[in-house]
Amino acid sequence: MKELKHLNKYFKKYWFKLLIGVLITIIARIFSLIMPSYVNNSIQAVEEFMANTISLSEAKGMLLQYILIIVGAALLSALFTFLMRQTIINISRYIEYDLKNEVFDHYQSLSLNFYKKNRIGDLMNRISEDINQVRMYAGPAIMYGIQTLTLFACLVPLMFIKAPTLAAYTLLPLPILSVLIYQISKVIHKRSTKVQEFLSTLSTFTQESFSGISVIKAYSIEPRINAELRELATQGKATSMSLAKVNAWFFPLMILLIGISNIFVVYIGGRQYINGDIESIGVIAEFILYVNMLTWPVAIVGWLTSIIQTAEASQKRINEFLMQEPSVKNEVLQPTVIHGDIEFKNVTFTYEDTDITALKGISFKVKAGQTVAILGKTGSGKSTILDLVARLYDVTSGEVLIDGIPVQKHNLNSLRNSIGAVPQDAFLFSDTIENNIRFGNENATHDEIVAVAKKAVVHKNIEGFAKKYNTILGERGITLSGGQKQRVSIARALLKNPQIYLFDDCLSAVDTETEEEILNNLKKVSESKTTLIVSHRVSSAKNADKIIILDNGKIIQEGTHQELNNVEGYYKELYLNQLSGKE
Numbered sequence: 001m002k003e004l005k006h007l008n009k010y011f012k013k014y015w016f017k018l019l020i021g022v023l024i025t026i027i028a029r030i031f032s033l034i035m036p037s038y039v040n041n042s043i044q045a046v047e048e049f050m051a052n053t054i055s056l057s058e059a060k061g062m063l064l065q066y067i068l069i070i071v072g073a074a075l076l077s078a079l080f081t082f083l084m085r086q087t088i089i090n091i092s093r094y095i096e097y098d099l100k101n102e103v104f105d106h107y108q109s110l111s112l113n114f115y116k117k118n119r120i121g122d123l124m125n126r127i128s129e130d131i132n133q134v135r136m137y138a139g140p141a142i143m144y145g146i147q148t149l150t151l152f153a154c155l156v157p158l159m160f161i162k163a164p165t166l167a168a169y170t171l172l173p174l175p176i177l178s179v180l181i182y183q184i185s186k187v188i189h190k191r192s193t194k195v196q197e198f199l200s201t202l203s204t205f206t207q208e209s210f211s212g213i214s215v216i217k218a219y220s221i222e223p224r225i226n227a228e229l230r231e232l233a234t235q236g237k238a239t240s241m242s243l244a245k246v247n248a249w250f251f252p253l254m255i256l257l258i259g260i261s262n263i264f265v266v267y268i269g270g271r272q273y274i275n276g277d278i279e280s281i282g283v284i285a286e287f288i289l290y291v292n293m294l295t296w297p298v299a300i301v302g303w304l305t306s307i308i309q310t311a312e313a314s315q316k317r318i319n320e321f322l323m324q325e326p327s328v329k330n331e332v333l334q335p336t337v338i339h340g341d342i343e344f345k346n347v348t349f350t351y352e353d354t355d356i357t358a359l360k361g362i363s364f365k366v367k368a369g370q371t372v373a374i375l376g377k378t379g380s381g382k383s384t385i386l387d388l389v390a391r392l393y394d395v396t397s398g399e400v401l402i403d404g405i406p407v408q409k410h411n412l413n414s415l416r417n418s419i420g421a422v423p424q425d426a427f428l429f430s431d432t433i434e435n436n437i438r439f440g441n442e443n444a445t446h447d448e449i450v451a452v453a454k455k456a457v458v459h460k461n462i463e464g465f466a467k468k469y470n471t472i473l474g475e476r477g478i479t480l481s482g483g484q485k486q487r488v489s490i491a492r493a494l495l496k497n498p499q500i501y502l503f504d505d506c507l508s509a510v511d512t513e514t515e516e517e518i519l520n521n522l523k524k525v526s527e528s529k530t531t532l533i534v535s536h537r538v539s540s541a542k543n544a545d546k547i548i549i550l551d552n553g554k555i556i557q558e559g560t561h562q563e564l565n566n567v568e569g570y571y572k573e574l575y576l577n578q579l580s581g582k583e
């Protein structure tokens with residue numbers, strides 16, 4: 001129960017509702033206890049009439065009174081049972097809602113590192129499936145727990161007062177039932193975990209197959225994928241069948257044990273009646289009803305144990321993530337103003353998960369308003385530089401300074417708000433094109449969106465779609481070409497109108513003419529802004545105030561287009577290669 005302590009704050013939050021729920025549960029059970037003793041009274045009234053102790057009209061009067069009490073108690077018990085579910089199950093839904101929000105907020109606060117280390121499927125599973133298991137503890141387990149305790153606390157003494165020997169024999173099979181159900185629940189729990197794991201594997205497999213359908217078709221490997229799926233499905237069938245088998249035992253076993261308890265009551269009760277130890281057959285009827293009332297709660301004890309164990313395991317998985325601290329923390333609460341001077345001072349950076357040192361003692365300066373292009377072979381560390389400016393990671397050693405102040409001394413939100421980043425693989429949401437661009441500035445008007453789309457040279461493409469700016473993108477809508485996606489992503493960054501632009505190879509899928517046009521527009525827009533452009537093309541770099549060439553995490557060349565073109569080296573070679581390619 002150590003892990004489930006995390007929920008105590010929610011129980012405290014809803015303590016009043018919970019208290020009402022507990023009281024209602026107790027009242028509902030007490031009303032349900034009235035019926036058996038009045039069934040006994042009714043049978044006794046009939047016995048008395050048969051023995052001529054009371055007249056027919058007296059018997060009728062008594063029976064009518066008892067029936068009214070039984071019906072009234074049943075109605076009240078039903079009403080309070082309804083209220084019980086309304087309160088306690090509702091509380092579990094509130095707690096589920098709160099916990100989901102807490103986990104989601106925490107996920108969002110965690111740094112990029114966290115997302116690199118954990119699989120998306122796992123994150124989704126913990127926020128949905130695991131929270132669902134925890135809810136079973138916060139609602140049904142508590143409700144049935146209180147119900148069982150109340151029944152036992154009231155019923156067992158009552159039975160012993162009425163007929164002690166009969167009570168002892170009646171209750172005898174119940175602990176056996178509870179232990180058996182517990183054992184079965186344990187097996188059910190184990191097998192259903194396996195089924196869950198299988199479902200998770202199956203959904204990952206199908207999701208990847210559908211996402212990569214174009215590759216599968218291009219390589220014509222549908223038969224192989226089908227065979228793999230069939231193999232998986234066969235395993236899944238075996239797992240599900242083994243669960244179904246053990247599930248099938250649950251109810252028959254319960255019915256068998258209730259039957260045995262009933263036989264005990266009839267046999268022992270009958271003998272006691274014959275010997276004169278109990279005064280009426282009504283007592284036997286009353287006890288049969290008690291046995292049936294007790295069976296479900298007793299069975300539930302085993303089930304509850306299994307629910308609590310599952311919830312504990314799920315909460316442990318949730319807590320693992322909740323305890324993780326963001327590796328990049330906001331240390332300055334006051335907003336800070338960013339002008340756009342950037343300086344790297346002997347920066348070394350190693351990715352924690354792969355231990356790859358992407359940057360090795362990098363130093364350079366960019367003045368506010370300048371444009372710097374970063375070129376180099378793939379994997380040389382270009383994107384890493386941009387990530388460090390946006391403080392998606394903290395440096396391993398050295399310093400990144402913004403406006404002369406270490407980046408950690410800036411308010412993280414102010415820093416990120418003053419950056420317009422266009423990543424290498426532009427991500428667009430399943431929404432309209434307009435909303436995808438508006439992402440950069442919630443309050444932008446349609447005209448402002450059109451203006452930035454024009455600057456990103458994507459306006460004509462958008463106008464070409466039937467629904468223009470209202471065209472839905474992604475899974476529910478059309479798929480943009482790589483170049484169109486990049487330009488929508490550029491428009492989004494332009495709309496933000498930030499102090500610093502970070503363009504990560506975002507013109508790679510655009511033809512050179514359009515690239516030229518976009519670069520000219522960007523030049524006008526970013527005149528007073530600091531701009532870092534990562535690229536593989538000299539055309540994107542040649543007009544920059546400074547060009548930095550990276551190789552294996554180190555700066556090997558630095559200067560303007562003219563300067564670098566005058567010396568032998570990577571840049572001149574690249575320029576000549578690309579020039580001849582163009583010709």
Ligand SMILES: Nc1ncnc2c1ncn2[C@@H]1O[C@H](COP(=O)(O)OP(=O)(O)OP(=O)(O)O)[C@@H](O)[C@H]1O
Pocket residue numbers: 116351352353354356357358376377378379380381382383384385424505
């Ligand atoms: N999130 C990450 N986790 C671990 N290693 C990473 C991560 N991102 C990049 N790397 C590694 O760091 C090195 C530098 O990567 P980076 O993406 O900065 O290179 P790049 O110059 O931008 O490459 P490209 O031109 O192909 O985009 C590479 O060896 C890469 O494998």
